[in-house]
Amino acid sequence: MKLESNNNQRIVNHLAKQSVKGNRMRNFFILFTIALSVSLITFMALFTMGVRKSYERKVEHMQHVIYYDVTKEQLGNLAKDEQVSCVAKMKTGPSIEVEDYILSFQYMEESRKELEMLKLSEGKMPQKEDETAVPKSYLKRIGKPEKLGTKLSFTFLDGTTETFTVTGFLKEQGKSKVYSVVLSEQYAENGSQLSQVPYTALVRIHNAKQYNQTGFLNEIRDLASKYGIERKQVNENNAFLKTLSGDPNALQQTVMVIVIGIGILFVSVLVIYSVFYLSVIGRIRQFGQLSTIGMTRKQIRKMIRREGILLSMRGIPIGLLLGAAAAYLAQRDGWDWKNTIVTAIGVTIADLITVLISIRKPAKLASAISPIEAAKYSGETEKQGKKETKKLYRKLSPIRLAKLNSERNRKKSMLTMISLGVGGILFMLGATFIEGTSLDEYARSGEFSYGEYQIGFSxxxxxxxxxxxxxxxxxxxxxxxxxxxxxxxxxxxxxxxxxxxxxxxxxxxxxxxxxxxxxxxxxxxxxxxxxxxxxxxxxxxxxxxxxxxxxxxxxxxxxxxxxxxxxxxxxxxxxxxxxxxxxxxxxxxxxxxxxxxxxxxxxxxxxxxxxxxxxxxxxxxxxxxxxxxxxxxxxxxxxxxxxxxxxLLAMETIEEERDKVEEQFHMLHGTMLGLSAFIILFSLLNLLNTLITNMVTRKQEFAMLQSIGMSEKQLYQMVQSEGILLAGGNVLLTLVGGTLGGIGMIEVMRHFEAEYMHYHFPLWYFLVYTVLLVVIPIIVSRVVFYFFKKEALVERIRNSD
Known part of the structure; x- marks a missing residue:
């Protein structure tokens, strides 16, 4: 009786569930691979969107445009205009260098709901002509009491000295060599240092988010022209401008995330395909038995697809949770539930498609085996018609046997080697980027292109x-x-x-x-x-x-x-x-x-x-x-x-510039290291899966070899040699492909004016990767044979499945 004669849907689902429950080792590797790829893609997507969202939130209450040197009449006209939602005024006075820091004197209105100007951590804004608000760190620097009411005296560029009372402390954001000294509106109107300084208007535009970048620029320039403000007096807020559509940098970031995501999915396809391929080979006889009792080819393919979906339904939520948690910790200010839900849906669909693509070929292979072929299947993939050797005997050794096994399973060996090699090449590209970036040259690419020290006028x-x-x-x-x-x-x-x-x-x-x-x-x-x-x-x-x-x-x-x-x-x-x-x-x-x-x-x-x-x-x-x-x-x-x-002189050093550059590249290199670590993990996971599955499915073969005289040491050497041969092929592929790819990548970047990039072979990265690939087969073979020894030789020969 065929399976379709009864409730075959439930039977196929039941068999898939039982297979998922029974094959724990395979499931672990697939679940780990799915969760790892999902978590990384989720993290990258949410982190990138989080950075942008955080950026948008920071500029949400900032001015959209600054109009310099405006009159009181122009300020009044701007405030009445229908296109303007908010106007604030300020004045910027002289800046004074004192030792290695700068004092910047200004009048600025306090923050309001719509427009964030400046915030106080303590006290109140200055009201009288002799009152001021300063950062508390400034008082600490000059050794004054860090409390309200402290008297401060300033000597200005014209030689006059004035004394002020501290009424408030400005909220600080990180360390800075520039200290703001905020004065009152009375001082702005009557004080010696600000009364002759024209006002600056900080303006917010109604519904500014609806514009693209070009439309916004036209709007603020037309508004300026309307009230006699010249083009050179207009300074758009570039931070806000970047949040509008039409920003090429945002497009580049999105494309980069998509490309990296596709690369991760591609590596996932290779690993999951390899895991399922080896799993199917190990269960060929089982599929033959199912065919014997009436299961159709379509149902076998459906069962394997069902296994993949069941595993995805377990691995994807784990990956989403891990990726979202990591993104939240890395970019809390940019966390957004809408972005998270959209990302989760997109990543789930992408990874499901990845899994289904990965298992398509193994499922087709499983369904194509007839019951008779399955009964005779030994795992060898050598081509029919291959000429037999004319030698009556050949020298056998553990290493020779390892080579023979690789040759007879050439397809499986090549598949594993390619999937490992792709991971290795991607890892080498990341390592080459880090190794090839000259931070010193990047620091010298601007004003320090001629020397390490610049001497100019104070x-x-x-x-x-x-x-x-x-x-x-x-x-x-x-x-x-x-x-x-x-x-x-x-x-x-x-x-x-x-x-x-x-x-x-x-x-x-x-x-x-x-x-x-x-x-x-x-x-x-x-x-x-x-x-x-x-x-x-x-x-x-x-x-x-x-x-x-x-x-x-x-x-x-x-x-x-x-x-x-x-x-x-x-x-x-x-x-x-x-x-x-x-x-x-x-x-x-x-x-x-x-x-x-x-x-x-x-x-x-x-x-x-x-x-x-x-x-x-x-x-x-x-x-x-x-x-x-x-x-x-x-x-x-x-x-x-x-x-x-x-x-009269002042000096700037390249050391200060290097510090700025290192800070800029710190996150980028950290991201590249994270991606490289992920790629290594994928490759090692694939190698680990291949070695363990290979040894477990050949348990009976190993027992037979021991029964005809092969010692435990020789068997161990043979299996170890197989792993090292596999690792050696991967190392060679990684070396050649990674080197050529790295050279090509650097040349492309230099073509696009990244002159600070130079090709340097990432020797230490390559050596660490090679050592890991060689050490893992040794460790895995020891662990697996430790468990083999717990079972009697006769039992291993008897249990063929």
């Missing part, structure tokens, strides 16, 4: 000097004598000198306080190559021509771009009087041009033109000092001593 000095930067340059402390002092320090390789002149320029109705850089005839040759021009240095100096840099930023700030032929009026102060000259735009540098100076501005003029106007003024604005690597710290200490002798 911001205090620039603010207080009568003619700003030019006033310092008239008696420039960055003199040839000062440069020679630095060059004489042991360990200094070279001192790079860069020039800049402070100017005012007028073009297209805009009047801008700015500075200009200079170029030599040598630099012009490089710029000509970048622009595809053939400009002549002497001719440019004679005709008063210049080159435009960063034209895209001009467009962003003013809404228009410079074009070749445009006229620009530039006003210099040459030490005695203001000199105005008209220059013509002769060329425009491409946006990706690699600038030959750390701080190039928009207007780049020939050195000769600027010298003719500025006379003998030393225009040196910045020194960049490169050092011998082993003497970097000693040189830095000596330079700092020289800089501290002159209050």
């Amino acid at each position: 911001s205090n000095a620039v603010e207080t000097m009568a003619h700003g930067r030019t006033g310092i340059q008239m008696k420039n402390p960055l003199s040839l004598e000062f440069i020679k002092q630095i060059e004489q320090i042991e360990g200094v390789k070279k001192v790079h000198r860069f020039e800049r002149a402070e100017v005012k320029w007028e073009a297209n109705g805009e009047n801008v306080d700015d500075s200009v850089n200079t170029f030599s005839e040598k630099i012009l040759k490089d710029m000509n190559r970048a622009m595809g021009t053939s400009l002549d240095y002497a001719e440019m100096a004679q005709k008063k021509e210049l080159i435009i840099n960063k034209n895209d930023l001009v467009q962003e700030l003013f809404g228009w771009e410079f074009a070749v032929g445009d006229k620009i009026e530039i006003t210099f102060f040459n030490g005695t009087e203001n000199v105005t000259e008209e220059f013509t735009v002769a060329g425009i540098l491409p946006s990706d041009y690699e600038e030959p100076s750390p701080k190039w501005q928009w207007l780049i003029l020939p050195e000769q033109s600027v010298k003719e106007i500025m006379g003998n003024i030393n225009l040196t604005d910045l020194l960049s000092v490169s050092t011998e690597k082993e003497k970097e710290k000693a040189v830095g200490k000596a330079i700092r001593e020289l800089v501290e002798e002159n209050p």
